[in-house]
Amino acid sequence: MFKDIADVRGRLGRQQYIASEEIGTVVYLAQSLCKPILAEGPAGVGKTELAKAWAAAVGRPLVRLQCYEGLDESKALYEWEYAKQMLYTQLLRDTLQNVLSDVQSLGEAANRLAQEEDVFFSENFLLPRPLLTALMSDEPVVLLIDEIDRADVEFEAFLLEVLSDFQVSVPELGTIHAKHQPMVLLTSNNTRELSEALKRRCLYLYVDYPTHDAELNIVRLKVPDLRPEMAQQAVAIVHQLRNMDLRKLPSISETLDWARALVTLNADSIDEKTLTNTLTVLLKYEADVAKAKRMMGNGGSRYP
Amino acid sequence: MDDRIVEFVRGLRAAGVRVSLAESVDAMNAVEALGIAEKNTFRESLRATLVKESDDFAAFDELFPLYFGSSGPVLQSALEDLSGDEQEMLQAALAAMSGRLQQLMDWLTSGEGPTKEELEELARRSGADWADNQREGHWVTRRMLQQMGFAHLEEQIQQLVQKLQEMGMSQEAIEKLLGVVEANREALAEQAARQVGLQIAQQRANRPDDLHGSDLMNKPFNTLTEEEANLLRKEVQRLVTQLRSRAALRRKRGAKGKFDSKGTIRANQRYGGVPLELKFKKKKLKPSLALICDVSTSMRPVAEFMLRLVYELQDQVAKTRSFAFNSDMQEISVTLSGNRAAEAVTAVLYNIPPGYYATDLGNSLNTFFKEWLSAVDGRSTVVIVGDGRNNYNSPRTDLIKTLQRRAKRLIWFNPEHQRQWGTGDSDMFEYAPLCDAVYVVRNLAQLATAVDKLMAGG
Structure with a gap:
């Protein structure tokens, strides 16, 4: 269990997860108020990663439920x-x-x-699926309900019972109460609005793209082999790309992939050739790549 | 502190953020757990418990400093640096000024600004209670500063300096004094601005909620004030969220189909062929939409709303392609899906400039037929949102006819009253008989009915 917010951030940091003050506060609140967290934000900013780091930081198993269209109770429960x-x-x-x-x-x-x-x-x-596993587990767990916005509305309604009372009813066995209340993290990529009722039961956390410095720290931590000045340059380019009008902006996970690619390619500096060759790691749409190349071409002198 | 949080929640609600009772209880608990000593922590604990939509962060960030910030920077005292003689000189020089200005100069030099009550009174006299939103606050603040005598401040300071020079105060002391006065002046202006902001937020929270209800539902879109427009946007969002659960319900009903013998045999292989699980053929009842929105000059006043509607519909119905046109058709599905509502709508309106007398539905339909006809098949419903004002161009009713035959249904939402159809360049009377249904959508009530019928028809 966490002692205070600084403890949360410190222990998440030891799991190689750099938590902003906001994340630290919300995680600590989730623990002390026993409420689920609803994390929203663009894809690839580390929402799922947070659950993994959280579970590891408190030394508890992680139970994961991946949502998709058509997921129903029998597959979840x-x-x-x-x-x-x-x-x-x-x-x-x-x-x-x-x-x-x-x-x-x-x-x-x-x-x-x-x-x-x-x-x-x-x-x-009884073959327990993730939700029941989390409720029946002998030790407390961290339950990750990933991409809840992909699930149907009925499933969302069904989750309300689980999340507010931490109990489910199995007709043949009766009501099963949670042995230990799990800590719950729901993530959403915001592809659709979630219901008010679900939001009301959760603490809200909006995870956005990190600031330049925060991202640099992440790159340094996760890809220590990349030379510091290269890391600096890479992060600067990614931030420039995020300011462009692209169909899909590069996320942290893509920054990290790119940093690893640069290490693997043994690049000494990010010159125009390396950039053009590796741009597809960062951008996933043909049109975006073309647009970015044009922009880089115009301001080519800014990337020695 | 609890009272302050309750007031803050009321302020948030007045600004259009939906906060339930349970959430304000959560906020209290969070504050109890974390304390209020650390300002950032306090702020984040309130935000995580009260605001559940990133669109509402702006309102939170605007109101938080008004309710929990300090009342502004503190004024400094100029007297400490002055010797006894110099202080007397200053007092004498100030005494010679007229009443209101003397008080202002007194505040600025002594470092003891107006009390909380005095500030409140000043703000009230400047009309803070009549202002409707924070933008009018700047205006009120200016008036308040004027009342305090800021307008004549420059000359007063000049006169003061002159007097002090005559009395024989050293240049150095005068300059020091001026420095302090300048700093205090900015601090006082800041204090005044915060006071006005807080008072506006509070009186907004106390105002009866007369904007809600049926009045708003029946108000024509093009006569809305900005505040009403904001409320209406939320209303549209709620409307479409309700629709989604209905659509899902229908899908579930549609799921009970015919017995699927092949599927059953396959599924029961693992039980040695004993048919334990029965499989049924699922009827696909997923709605599929093609939305075509007119954003021409004649539609501009309502275009934002209609695009909002298009945005929300695309958000709810997975199989949706959206298009917008003025002189030519453009696909806007990607713009809409990649952005938040407000940004997406602005982007579309920005990308398709109005241009006078440029509307050409015929040409737009032609482009649509060439490029995106595949978006429409026998399962899709085509919705055209527009006023049918075609700028005397060819209406191309033949294309509409083909479209209607190709699609499952063709529906038209028109923001004009039936009386106005056919007048001027309106081709509505030619289009109307070709559509499966035409709805006049002039206000939210009509929009609700129209969208409801649209979804009910699958």
Whole structure:
């Protein structure tokens, strides 16, 4: 558990995650108020990474639920293991026969079987999916619900029960309460508006592209092999690209990929040739690449 | 402190941020957990609990310093640096001035500015209670400074210097004095600006909520004030969010289709062929839209709203292509999907300049047929948002006819009253019979009905 905000930032830092003061505050609040965090922001600014670092910093397992269109309760919560139930029925046939050996009528047999039916709908045959795993875990976990904006509205509504009471109902077993309240992080890339009700239950964290200095720190930490002046230059170029009117702006993860590419290529400096050759690491659309090349061509003198 | 937070929440609500009761309770808890000693932490804990949309950060950043900031920089005293004689000289020189100006000069030299109550009174007299938004605050602040006597300050200082020189104060002392007065003057102006800002925010929060409700719903788009327009934008967003859950519901109903024998056999291979899971053929009921929005000069007053609507629809319905035209058609799907609402709409309006007498729907449709006809197939609904004013160009009703036949439905949203159709360069009477439905969309109530019918039809 974190002692204070500085502790949060320090321990996340040791997991190689540079947390801004804002992130530190929100994570600390999430812990002390026991509320989920909803992290929004452009793709690739380290929202998912935050969950991983958070879990590692508090030494807890991370349970991840990736959302997509069409995700429903059975895939997120639990499934009955039909195959295992079938297998057990086959194997236990003799025992079943013993149980039913002295009955006279069909009705009596059905009744007796009904008494035993709990065997087949017990936790033995329950296949927990991420949400149930997080609730039933013997130790507290960090639950990451990734890209919630991709899931359907019904799923969002279903999540409300889980997130506010930390319990779910399985019709055959009854209501399952969380043994330990998990710490929850939801991420959204903002492809659609989330419902008010869900937002109300969460602490809101907007993760934006980092400032020049912050990004430089990240690059230095994650790609220590890149020479400092090259790192400086690389980050400056990325920031310049972000100011352009592009279809998809380069994110931190792309900056890091590019920095690694520069190391791998053994580049001594970022000259125009290296830049043109590696630009596709940063930009993922043909039109963007062309636009950036034009811009770099005009101001070529600024990149020695 | 709790009272202050409650007031702040009211201020946020008045500025259009939706804050629920549960969220303000969260804010209190957060403040209790983290304390208020560290200003940044305090600010972030309030923001994380109260503001759940990055669009609203601006309102938060504007109001926070007004409620929790200091009342402005502190004034310094000029007297400390002066000797006893010099102080007396200054007093004598000030005493010779007229009442109001004497007080101002007294504030500026002594370092003891006006009290909180005096500032409040001054702001009120300058009309802070009548201002509607923070932009009018600059104007009120200017008036307030004038009332305090800033207008004549320059000459007063000149006179003061002259007097002090006559009395025999050293040049060095005078310059020091002037330096302090200059600094204090800026500080006082800042104090006044903050006071006005706070008073405007507070009185906005206290004003009854008369903008909500049916009045707004029935107000024509082109007569809205800016404040109403902001409210309406939120309203449009809410409207479309409601629609989405409806659309999802329909999709679910559509999911119960015919029995799928092949799928069932495949799915049950793992149970040794015993059919435990039944599979059904899913009916795809996903709506698919092609939105065409007119942003010509005649549409400009309402274009922003209509583009907002287009934006929200594209946000909600996955399969949407959006287009806008003035003299020629352009696809705007990418601009809309890559940006936040306000920026996206501005970008589109910027990219397609109005230009007088340039509207040409016929030509635009022609381009649409050449370039993007693939966006329309038998499953898609085409929505044209426009007034049908075609600048006496060929209406190309033949293309509309083809479009209607090709699409599942062709719907027209027209912001003009039926009375105005057919007048001047309007070709609406020619287009109307070719559409599956035409809706007059002059206010939010009509827009709500129209969009509802659009979605209900699949």
